[in-house]
Amino acid sequence: MNVLTDDEALRDIFRDNHKAAALMAILSAHHLEKLNDKDVLKKSTHFLQKVEDLEKTGVITNFIE
Secondary structure (H helix, E strand, O other), X not given: OHHXXXXXXXXXXXXXXXXXXXXXXXXXXXXXXXXXXXXXXXXXXXXXXXXXXXXXXXXXXXXXX
């Protein structure tokens, strides 16, 4: 049962980190400041730094249609 709980908690953290990173990529700093969740910039910066330092992957921050 604990594995299932941990899995759900980790999934929520995974989603929150990627949502914060996506908001940072999509919104300007001005718009980020207006969000109710003041930790978005902090969360996304920490997450992106961790991805850059530890992972051999990247995060898409821009695309061309």
